[in-house]
Amino acid sequence: MKEEVISVTPDTLGNKIAEMKKNGYRFVTMSCVELDSDTVDILYHFDKNLELAHFRLTIPKNEAAPSISPVYFAAFLVENEIQDQFGIRFDGLAIDYNRTLYLEEEVQRAPYCRITVSNVEGSEGD
Amino acid sequence: MLNTLLFVLILGPFIAAALCFVVRIRHIRSFIVLAMACLLAAASLLLFVKGPFSHTPPSLLGIPTHWWILWGDDILLFTMLYYGFKHRHLLTKILVIFQIVCLDYFELFMVDHSKTFPLFVADNLSLIMVLIISIVGSLICVFAIPYMDKHEEKEGFQKSRQPKFFAFLVVIMGAMNGLVLSNNIIFMYMFFEVTTLGSFMLISYDRSEIALRNAVRALWMNCLAGAAFIVAMVCAYVTQGTVDAQKLIQAGHMGGIMLTPLALLCFAGLAKAAQIPFQSWLLGAMVAPTPTSALLHSSTMVKAGVYIALRFAPGYAGTFLSQCLAVYGAFTFLAASAMAVSQSNGKKILAYSTIGNLGLIFACAGINTPEAITAGILLIIFHAFSKALLFLCVGDIEQHIGSRDIEFMRGLYAKMPRTAIVALLGIITMMLPPFGVLLSKWMAIEAASKHLFVMVLLAVGSSLMVMYWARWAGILLSAPYGSQVTPERQGVLTRLPLLVLVGGAVVLSLCAPLLYSNLVAPILSAPSFSVRAGIFDNPTGAFLLYPVILVLGLGFICALYAARKARKARTSGPYLSGAQTKDPECFEGPMRKPVAVSSQIYYFESIFGEQRLTVWFNIFGGMFLALLIGGAL
Amino acid sequence: MTEGIIVFNMTPNVLRNFFSKSATRLYPKETRETFGNVRGELYNKIEACIFCRTCARKCPSQCITVDTKEATWQCDPFVCVYCGVCVENCPKKCLYQKNEYRKPAIEKEVIFMKGEIKKEKTEEDQQEK
Amino acid sequence: MARTIIPFGPQHPVFPEPLHLKLVLEDEIVKEAVPALGYVHRGLEMLADIRDYHQMIQICERVCGICSTIHAQCYCQGIEELMGIEVPARAKFLRVIWAEIHRVQSHLLWLGLFADAFGFESLFMQCWKIRERVMDINEATGGNRVNVSVNIIGGVKRDLAPDMTRWILSELDLVEQEVKRLEKVLLHDYTVKKRTVGKGVLTKDQALELGAVGPTLRGSGVAQDIRQLGYAAYGDLSYTPVVAKDGDAYSRNRVRFLETYQAIALVREAISKLPPGEISVKVKGKPEGEIVSRVEQPRGELMYYIKGNGKKNLDRLRIRTPTFANIPPLLSMLPGIELADVPVIVLSIDPCISCTER
Amino acid sequence: MIRGAILVTIGVVVAPLLGGLIAGVDRRLTAWFQSRYGPPVWQPFFDVMKLFGKEKLVVNGWQVFCAYIYITAAMLSVVLFFLQSDLLLILFVQAVGAIFLVIGAFSATSPYSQVGANRELIQILTYEPLIILAFVGIYLVTGSFKISQVLLQTKPLLASLPLLYIALCYALTIKLRKSPFDFSTSHHAHQELVKGFLTEYSGPYLALVEIGHWYEVVLILGLCSLFWATSWIGIIVLVGLTYLCEILIDNTMARMTWRWMLGYVWTIGLAMSFVNLIWLHGR
Amino acid sequence: MDTIKTFIRKSRIKSPWLLHFDCGSCNGCDIEVLACLTPVYDIERFGIINVGNPKHADLLLVTGTVNHRNKKVLGNLAEQMPEPKIVVALGSCGLSGGVFREAYNVIGGVDKIIPVDVYVPGCPPKPEAIIDGVVTGLAKFAQKKGDTS
Secondary structure, eight states, X not given: OOSOEEEEOHHHHHHHHHHHHHTXXXXXXXXXXXXXXXXXXXXXXXXXXXXXXXXXXXXXXXSOEEOOTTTOTTHHHXXXXXXXXXXXXXXXXXXXXXXXXXXXXXXXXXXXXXXXXXXXXXXXXX | OHHHHHIIIIIHHHHHHHHHHHOOOHHHHHHHHHHHHHHHHHHHHHHHHHOOEEEOOOXXXXXOHHHHHHHHHHHHXXXXXXXXXXXXXXXXXXXXXXXXXXXXXXXXXXXOTTOOOOSEEEOHHHHHHHHHHHHHHHHHHHHHHHHHHHHHHHHTOSSOOHHHHHHHHHHHHHHHHHXXXXXXXXXXXXXXXXXXXXXXXXXXXXXXXHHHHHHHHHHHHHHHHHHHHHHXXXXXXXXXXXXXXXXXXXXXXXXXXXXXXXXHHHHHHHHHTTOGGGHHHHHHGGGSOHHHHHIIIIISTHHHHHHHHHHTGGGGTTSHHHHHHHHHHHHHHHHHHHHHHTOOBHHHHHHHHHHHHHXXXXXXXXXXXXXXXXXXXXXXXXXXXXXHHHHHHHHHXXXXXXXXXXXXXXXXXXXXXHXXXXXXXXXHHHHXXXXXXXXXXXXXXXXXXXXXXXXXXXXXXXXXXXXHHHHHHHHHHOOOTTOOOOOOOOOHHHHHHHHHHHHHHHHHHHTHHHIIIIIIHHHSSSOOOEEETTEEEETTEXXXXXXXXXXXXXXXXXXXXXXXXXXXXXXXXXXXXXXXXXXXXXEEOGGXXXXXXXXOOOOOHHHHOHHHHHHHHHHHHHHHHHHHHHHHO | XXXXXXXXXXXXXXXXXXXXXXXXXXXXXXXXXXXXTOOOOEEEXXXXXXXXXXXXXXXXXXXXXXXXXXTEEEEOTTTOOOOOHHHHHOTTOOEEEOSSOOOOBXXXXXXXXXXXXXXXXXXXXXXXX | OOOEEEEEOSSBTTBXXXXXXXXXXXTTEEEEEEEEOOSSOOOGGGGGGTSOTTHHHHHHXXXXXSSHHHHHHHHHXXXXXXXXXXXXXXXXXXXXXXXXXXXXXXXXXXXXXXXXXXXXXXXXXXXXXXXXXXXXXXXXHHSSSSOOOOEETTEESOOOOHHHHHHHHHHHHHHHHHHHHHHHHHHHOHHHHHHHTTSSOOOHHHHHHTTOOHHHHHTTTOOOOGGGGOTTTGGGSOOOOOXXXXXXXXXXXXXXXXXXXXXXXXXXXXXXXXXXXXXXOOOOSOOEEEEEEEEEETTEEEEEEEEEESSSSOSEEEEEOHHHHHHHHHHHHSTTSBTTHHHHHHHHXXXXXHHHHO | OHHHHHHHHIIIIIHHHHHHHHHHHHHHHHHHHTTOOOOOTTHHHHHHHHHHTSOOEESSHHHHHHHHHHHHHHHHHHHHXXXXXXXXXXXXXXXXXXXXXXXXXXXXOOHHHHHHHHXXXXXXXXXXXXXXXXXXXXXXXXXXXXXXXXXXXXXXXXXXXXHHHHHHHHHHHHHTTOTTSOOSOOSSOOSTTTTGGGTTOOHHHHHHHHHHHHHHHHHHHHHHHGGXXXXXXXHXXXXXXXXXXXXXXXXXXXXXXXXXXXXXXXXXXXXHHXXXXXXXXXX | OHHHHHHHHHHXXXXXXXXXXXXXXXXXXXXXXXXXXXXXXXXXXXXXXXOOOGGGOSEEEEESOEETTHHHHHHHHHHHSOSSOEEEEEHHHHHHOGGGTTSTTEEEOGGGTSOOSEEEOSSXXXXXXXXXXXXXXXXXXXXXXXXXX
């Protein structure tokens, strides 16, 4: 990435986000990437006057990430999406769809975690 | 014969009341009420068959009638004073003391009781009133028998207060009969006051704080009407030297000086009929059990107000007072209709509708042409039946579903099909052709077409009225998809009054031409319509009653047949944007949760909100009243 | 301000429409020549095909099945997204797209083509299909 | 008191797409609006696992049928940046031309739908009638009315011959002429203003805080446009963002309307400056590393996050579409408005649900 | 008597045909205004016939009942019109139909139908006073509410009732369900309410409602024609121009909201009626 | 009686009312469906109106892939349409899932949920193709049994 990616931990995330908000950054989105069978990266993208800023939060899959939606309401949608797709839980979501934003019962298995759920991959598609 | 009939009609209820009060056994009381109801109805019919009369009954128990009246009045007024003190209400006390002083002075020192004139005079208007009071009122009393048992059961009273309740219920009917038959306005006044006290007792029946407060409000407002009545009597006697109503009416033509008492009488009538600044007492009366409201609204009490206005209408024909009354009545019609739009409480809607319709009758009295008087009288008849019916329906519904809010009447057809249909018919007879209320409204509008302001007010008011009725009617039929209609069980004493009233409302509409030509036309100075083949016709317009009934009736039968046939059709849940769940009344909402659809009708709180409008309407109403009285002085 | 309260601003437009010929192309009666390079229905000149499977590999919707051994080329026109990637990548240029769209169908159908390049195979079993 | 609860969508004639809103109303005033998504969710980011990074172009184009070429452009630019490919100048200009033609098409589409939302049927018809000319340009240049499918990694597939560019210019002149006739209606008509002015107000601060993008953001007075970054050939073209300051539905309408003119002007300028030369370069290698690629879609900022790991399949492809960012602002606009204004306000952010849910 | 029978027949049979034709012409003209080719003018008849051939699908049996009453009342009002009966009576009979349509819509629990019914009531509330006042205007000129009296006039009513005619046109716009007042249902359902109070009517019952609507269109255009009832040319010119204006208005205005309608039509419409009436009264 | 039945049958071809449901399409097909209604194509020539309400519709035009959430909606809509009705599936996605058929939330074409009468291929089909598809469907529509009593 062109811009520097600052690593954060669940503990420091809150402060960093609040700081971004204070500095007038616009929340762009979050991206979640599966690293290996246990951990995922959550990237936070911010923008100010077309300059991007990124944070990287690396957390284990079975741990809940702190939600930033109380600070940036706009994040509730993407956090719900990550809940749906990766099964990562977010604490303190402004509107918690509880893993029903996109998915029905039929696909309740964190489809984007391909490494851990590779054994059920066979049922995909038609 | 006449003596007996008058005795039964006027004093019969008083005796029945005394029996009710004394005999504390439920079944005997029920029997007394039932017997009294039958007797009243029969007597009124007999009286009706006898036709118009003027009559002076012999003195009762050898004491001159005017002594009875004086004592009666004093007992009444002191009772009211007692309640004024008991509830610590200053205004009531002042008004009652004023009345006592005036009345006693008037009766003891002013009136010359030696003048003889018929004490009871009945023309067709009185007879119609007697019929309505005795039949509709009796039906309400019958309905009250099972109703009150359930009511007390629900309220959990320690001791039954039914004796007193039924006593006053029947007393009011007797008083009303007396009022409409009296020719002596002192008699009228006494009966007028009996209804005041009776309504006070009935409204305060539950003895809850709100009931007492509303009862006291009703008391002082009606006392105000009584006070106006007394002043009117005094004025009339001072100017004309008589208390003969007929004479006073004729005297009206002589000009200005007679207007003051007539204006005051109209004022008394307006307050009694809860016209705009006084509407709060009638609305407050809603806290009482349903038979009370039904009785007060349909056949008695408020009808006393319009009766007085109509009775004295020839007296003020063509005067400023008359003009003013017309606009004022139309204004009330509009105002009450507007406020009814913001209501979801079924009884309140009915109350506002009553106020509105009474306003229309006042407007008719004010327009004071034969057409208008016809409209007014017919409206009294049809309104009494439909309104009593609707009140009883709401009462019955309330006892079943536990609410009088129309929002809770959604899907009533599925729960209580019979009552729902009866209520629907009641609503339809209130607003649609070919039924009587609309027929009279048509007459009123045609009669009002020369009065521009009246016309505009009526035009807007009647469409507002259509609005609040139509949605209620719709709600009764709306049933959740797939709900099964459960047959309804109803006691005979509940069903009978409902059926008779609904039958009356429908059949009387069919008989409107007969009613007109046999009853209304004879009292008019000039016939207002020519009636041929069920067509009301005059140069202004024509109402094709029978043809419309015929075609709509055929349509109704076809529609029923088609609806019956459509039972075999495939049913499907309501359209919910494709999101319905297995339960077709729910849709799948966010988070995959089923959400039950619900709908609310619009109350336009921001436009027609009761709180907002009441202030303004009261100011306007007060101004009209001031104009009415002031103009007459 | 005066502009703000003017209604009927649309009137000149609708009147122009009213008095001029409608924009409608009366389609089934009146068809328009398609533009030259429209990506329409996909065909294979099967005699030139070498069954190299490039098209099958490149296809983003995986609608082409090629059997090199059997020398069959099969395309599901109901899956095809008419993107033209196969045509661009075909080494023999035997795939081509017509300018016309495929007609609507009442039944599902599959374009099945059998070529005969090198290996001779029994044809009976294919015919039965 | 019972309130009216309406399921607004998923199938609703005013939305061409399945968006579901649970609306709670009182006298037709919205008290509460909760959206439900997922009716268009396909999971196409996941297809990166089974399709190679070239095939993903076609899939990215089908994220959204209204701005397909811009999706592909964003994706290709991302991959190119990741692999260090320098795209020929002509290709960059061609990309701008197609992107701006798409913007004209999309804005006309939206103006029509917006008119439809407040029940102005003839205006809807008029906008779409004009749009057909733009669709013809698409079909003539790209071979398909919707999926022009010209972007490839390393440039573009198709070139525009001089007579074609002349034809495009003449068609666009006609389009501009017709659009001008609608200016009086869309920007100045009493009924249109009555239905849009002051409806769904989003202040400047709210817009930034809730992460609004594109015309929704510019309608609130923030002059932010990814084209200012000068990607593709935008750096060589004269361009200033269109801004309106009131933040209501009318402002957003105004921004989009004026952007239509601007897009036509940009096409003209790009065609006049179109440099000669190659239109694509050969691509070798596999993408590795991570990148954020942003372009300005008709609806706003489009962001692709691409992570490659040196294989032909991408490790992760994440698409953040403008509507996804505009939904939180939309939710803040809905409470307190009339039911009749719900379609107007929902459409005023130009929602593209298929983008949002992918 | 024979004349009466002929008039009744015209009312019952010819009116819906005329109404359907008007609807077809309306659609064709609208299409032309929108630069479209448009459906054939007899398209409405195809629509209705097709609907009669569809499966019967009901949500609540009362809908069927209400649809039948609606068409009966609409038919009766037209017949009364052709019999040159009382104007107010015609309005009230017409109201029976309108009210039953609303009741039918209320009887289904779909929120769209319910909201549509509420809105329809607001529309009735808005147009009824205007129509009544227009009738009062006619009364003030002719001295009667009877149509037969209107036809005896030698001077077109329009000359003395110009403002009332405009006010009546508001009512006409509402009754024809044309933009900017097509709140409760519309012919081209791209709106917030799907099909409003007609959402739950389908198949043959929708066809009945449609035919009822044709009757109503004929009735209300008939009412318009009274304003120039002195000559056939006058009637045709007046009604034709009015209808053309309605289509034009439909095509050049956005749909407004009912709150706006209530405020606007009541203030402007009632004020105009009132001014006209006072003027007549003062004469 | 027979003439009426014939006329009804004829009317069916002349007046198919359309319900369009976007069942997870990319908008390409939807926009083309809408384009059909607009001046250049103007399918109202054939009496087609976009009614947007299944209870009034004769013709269900489905675009896009079926996924696990909207399959219920699709089923509901089809159920609420009175007979006779026809279902037209549009575009590659509607026919089979198209380019997305291997995505995890995609079930496939429309015919996996409800019977489809006409398939219109294309990505997206041109408005002309949609008109062709509807016309093909109408022939089938007229023959379907309805309540003609």
